[in-house]
Amino acid sequence: MSIYVLGVSAFYHDSAAAIVKDGEIIAAAQEERFSRKKHDPRFPINAINYCLEEAYIEPDKLEAVVFYDNPILTFDRVFKTLLTAKSNQLEQWMRISGSMLGVKIHVERYIKKVLNCDVKVLFTEHHFSHAASAFYPSPFDESAIVTLDGVGEWATTTIGEGNGENISIHKEIHFPHSLGLLYSAFTYYCGFKVNSGEYKLMGLAPYGEPIYVDSIKKKLIDIRSDGSFRLNTEYFGYIEDNVMTNEKFSDFFGGKPRKPETEITTREMNLAASIQKVIEESVLKIAGHAKAITGKGNIVLAGGIALNCVANGKLLESGIFNKMWIQPAAGDAGGALGAALLASYDKFGIKRILREDGRDMQRGSYLGPNYSNNEVQSYLEKNEYPYHNIEDLHDRITIIAEAISNGKIVGYFSGRMEYGPRALGGRSILGDPRNPKTQSRMNLKIKYRESFRPFAPSVMYDKVNDYFDIEVESPYMMFVAPVRKRRRRKIAKNESSNLGNELYRIINQRRSDIPAVTHVDCSARIQTINPNDKKDYYELISKFEQLTGYGVLVNTSFNVRGEPIVCSPHDAYICFMRTEMDILVLENCILYKEDQTELDKDNSWKDEYELD
Amino acid sequence: MNLTDEIKKIFFNNHLKDLIEEIKNSNIEYFDQNTEVPESYYISRCGNKEVKVFVLDDFSSQLRVYWEDNNELNNEKFIESIIKLSKELFESEKESEEISEFIYQMF
Numbered sequence: 001m002s003i004y005v006l007g008v009s010a011f012y013h014d015s016a017a018a019i020v021k022d023g024e025i026i027a028a029a030q031e032e033r034f035s036r037k038k039h040d041p042r043f044p045i046n047a048i049n050y051c052l053e054e055a056y057i058e059p060d061k062l063e064a065v066v067f068y069d070n071p072i073l074t075f076d077r078v079f080k081t082l083l084t085a086k087s088n089q090l091e092q093w094m095r096i097s098g099s100m101l102g103v104k105i106h107v108e109r110y111i112k113k114v115l116n117c118d119v120k121v122l123f124t125e126h127h128f129s130h131a132a133s134a135f136y137p138s139p140f141d142e143s144a145i146v147t148l149d150g151v152g153e154w155a156t157t158t159i160g161e162g163n164g165e166n167i168s169i170h171k172e173i174h175f176p177h178s179l180g181l182l183y184s185a186f187t188y189y190c191g192f193k194v195n196s197g198e199y200k201l202m203g204l205a206p207y208g209e210p211i212y213v214d215s216i217k218k219k220l221i222d223i224r225s226d227g228s229f230r231l232n233t234e235y236f237g238y239i240e241d242n243v244m245t246n247e248k249f250s251d252f253f254g255g256k257p258r259k260p261e262t263e264i265t266t267r268e269m270n271l272a273a274s275i276q277k278v279i280e281e282s283v284l285k286i287a288g289h290a291k292a293i294t295g296k297g298n299i300v301l302a303g304g305i306a307l308n309c310v311a312n313g314k315l316l317e318s319g320i321f322n323k324m325w326i327q328p329a330a331g332d333a334g335g336a337l338g339a340a341l342l343a344s345y346d347k348f349g350i351k352r353i354l355r356e357d358g359r360d361m362q363r364g365s366y367l368g369p370n371y372s373n374n375e376v377q378s379y380l381e382k383n384e385y386p387y388h389n390i391e392d393l394h395d396r397i398t399i400i401a402e403a404i405s406n407g408k409i410v411g412y413f414s415g416r417m418e419y420g421p422r423a424l425g426g427r428s429i430l431g432d433p434r435n436p437k438t439q440s441r442m443n444l445k446i447k448y449r450e451s452f453r454p455f456a457p458s459v460m461y462d463k464v465n466d467y468f469d470i471e472v473e474s475p476y477m478m479f480v481a482p483v484r485k486r487r488r489r490k491i492a493k494n495e496s497s498n499l500g501n502e503l504y505r506i507i508n509q510r511r512s513d514i515p516a517v518t519h520v521d522c523s524a525r526i527q528t529i530n531p532n533d534k535k536d537y538y539e540l541i542s543k544f545e546q547l548t549g550y551g552v553l554v555n556t557s558f559n560v561r562g563e564p565i566v567c568s569p570h571d572a573y574i575c576f577m578r579t580e581m582d583i584l585v586l587e588n589c590i591l592y593k594e595d596q597t598e599l600d601k602d603n604s605w606k607d608e609y610e611l612d
Numbered sequence: 613m614n615l616t617d618e619i620k621k622i623f624f625n626n627h628l629k630d631l632i633e634e635i636k637n638s639n640i641e642y643f644d645q646n647t648e649v650p651e652s653y654y655i656s657r658c659g660n661k662e663v664k665v666f667v668l669d670d671f672s673s674q675l676r677v678y679w680e681d682n683n684e685l686n687n688e689k690f691i692e693s694i695i696k697l698s699k700e701l702f703e704s705e706k707e708s709e710e711i712s713e714f715i716y717q718m719f
Contacts, residue, residue: 011707013717041717042707066665072675078719079687080642083628083635094617096719101698102705105671109702150716159654167664176643193713228653230644239643243714255639260713288653319633347665521682533672573646 003348004057006048007340008111008331009068009129011104013039013195016333017047018228018367018419019055020340023350025137027054028367028419030333033567039196040564044336045114052371059115066343068129068335071105073153077175085240091211093242098588099459116414117191120378124339126152127303129326131169133338135362136160138325138346141354142298145169148283149303149331150180157286157303161294165352168295170250170261176239177231179282180304182221185236186275189243190268191258202308203453205276206521207506208269212253213277219252221278226292227285264452276310283311287320297322302338306478307421309525313480316472328365328476335361337419357532364533365476366426368417372567374586379569380586391588393536396569400585404432404553408582409446411558413572414536418565421556422477424457424527425537427565427572429433431554433457438516438554440508445580449460449561454525457517460541461528463551467514468526477527480579516554527555529569574599616704623697627690642684671695 007018008120010031018028021375027050032038034046052059078100082092095580103110108121124132130147145160146168156178175181183201184194192200223229233239237246250256287299300319306312307330316324327334344350355361373389380387390396404410417423429446443449461473470481491509512518531538532590533593545551558566560579567570569586576584576591577599584591644653668674672695679687711717 011618013711037709039711040709041711042709046699071668072671075675076678081719083632084642087643089628089632090621090624092622093628096703097620097697098705099708100719101694102701103707105698105701108668121667122665124665128664151718169657171656173653174644174655177653181716181718188714194715195711195717197713222649222653224650224652226652226654230653234644238715238718241715244716278688342666590684 003063003344003345003350004055004061004595006051006062006065006350007129007336007338007343008044008048008065009066009090009335009339010043010107011041011099012332013041014331014333015040015042015044015047016329016336017051017193018337018340019051020344021055023136023341023344023352023539025337025341025361025363025367026209027051028329028337028563029369029417030419032564033368033417036564038562038564042108042301043114043434048114055371059119060117061239062119062121063348064343065111065115066124066339067107067111067340068124068332069126070123070153071107073125075100076107077154081239083367088240094130095242096117100558102393120485122343124342125155127155127158127169127172128167128342129335129338129417130302130330131158131160131162131338132342133327133334134300134325135167136341136352137327137337138298138300139354139358140298140300140323140325142296143182143325144294144296144299144321146286146290146301147303148179148286149302150184151175151178156180158293159286159290159293161296162300166316167342167346167352174534175226175425176236177229179229179279181236181238181244181303182231183275184248185238185244186241186271189253189257190271191260191262191264193260194244198304198416199307200453201272201476202276203519204264205310206267206270206273206519206523206589207452210271210273210277210585211270211273216274216278217254220466223278223282223285225285226289227282227287228289229282279305279308280295280311280314283308283319284318287315287318287557291320298324300325300327302327302330304331309478310523313523316470316479323472325360325476326476328362328422328478330417330421331421333420353416353486359532362476365418365419365424366416367428370416371587373589376569376589380591381591385573387586387589387591389589393539396588396590397536397543399545399590400540400583401546403583404430405547406421407432407435409442409580409586411572411576411581412471413558413566413569413584415534417567420475420476422527423555423565424477425534425555427460427530427558427567428555429558431455433554434548434550434553436508436510436515441580442556442573443572447556447561448579452529454519455517455556456525456535457528457552458527458529458541458555460538460551461530462543463545464526464528467552468524470526473528473530474526475528475530475533480523482517483512483514483522483524487514488518489513514550514552517552545612616701619697621698623693627693631686631690634686
């Protein structure tokens, strides 16, 4: 009899479910993709239903459901935070008691009620979930494990190791000292949304100078040589207020936090550059200590900070470890997968079997729903949307590659949806990286977002060295690496546009022969495509190379700003029609914008999605 | 103020207000705010913390054990009333779909 285990993460941000059969990952998905509410924290009923459907089982066939967090420890932290707050205790109590006592400590009851059966409910700890999500799917039999995030129950940082089926945690750093919270504090102060805008801060960093590094290290964080650290909580608001930073923080950096959606100034750019440097220093030192205490040659990472692909790139470059693997759903969503895997190996005695080809067990992170071509056609026929069904893969990719080479922007919906925050060719918008206008067009006409943020390249795994200085595959877009020097071009001083402020003056400079994916510091957030993970996408890029000489495409997530990545053909069609995308690919079906009847001119849909 | 808010407020006034004051006037320090600068800020894990997957069938008794293990007997007296409140709130509280844009989602 097979052992099915369902993992659940919920109630904070990015709720998710994952199902594992005898240790093999069958399915995993975030709730936001179904509910269409970005970072949805609610109990992931839709994701659970999908996982059970994919595994083709009823809930009573589950060996257990595992929750990713220990409500006792979390309650303890929340309770003690309240008791020791210097002010606003009643306000805090009114804000947090309902969700903590009314919802979060009743997880078991929730699960049994929702699944309508007396299933065994187990719990683990937040950072064990992260650690398990990083180690078990990795291709390593043994490795050091580092987890870094905002906060779990008490832990914010852990160092441990994995050996076969066993994982252990050796050292921790506890709340309120947290690299995730420190980074979120700067996210807030620079005018981006906490819990979602952290990656914008990372994207902004290369525009600035790290002039505040010494100030940050002198006043806000003390980093020891072993990477352990302590924050000076006098500068932060998160213990007793509803914001991340306080007046003392503002005074220290010479002004109030930037208001969202206002002009980004040199100050924000320099702050972003500075905190990025501090995070990189911390991550490298923590990794160095992990190496020292575990003696392992490999490292795996998870937790929200592990989504900082610039820091990951620095760690890779440092050579502290021979090999690295990072859970692509490194944030809380990945906790669902970690919880299910941990119970499978630690509780139910499943034997861990690594792949003989040395590849990981994450299956490209294509772990979400797929839709057959019949389902797509039924949807299109029912709604009378004009389309061309091109069954032959070669014919189809030729049409798509030619269109992209002619400057068209393509919505690409193919196979299973990705698990984690990155679109990896299952639910992606694709463009031509050679075209200097691709970045601003995709940003402003399709994503409806600020144009300072770079796009990522998808590159054939066997051609990656032609374009980027990276020696390993990066299938999950978790590493940033430099664009090859020979591809870069020098920018003449008079090339700067006079448009707007400092930021916008440098955005549209052509820095390489693949400008749409070359960030201001000549780096790129790389996704390597291996045909073993996604054959159709590899073939598409390969065809683009035949046509243009470039084995690279621009790949951005299939959504508009503030919208979760599309899940179903319907989500994709609506997103296609609301933006200036030229072509939509839904499995074998190709739809051209000019063939479609315009949707209602009503633009109120933009209010459906809060700006991220 | 709705009935649920009223219940929460009463609980705060009856149980927490004095405790907060008591803690303020004591040496109890829940967070590591030590002004000393040690060689390392890491905390080692040990003992039964290596139990990675567990059943949580009785929140109140396990919370009691946890606080007893940590010699935090001061808090123990609230357990029954906390559980009573949580039962009332379970009936009335709805899951929130909102995520703050100003503070990390940690409570």
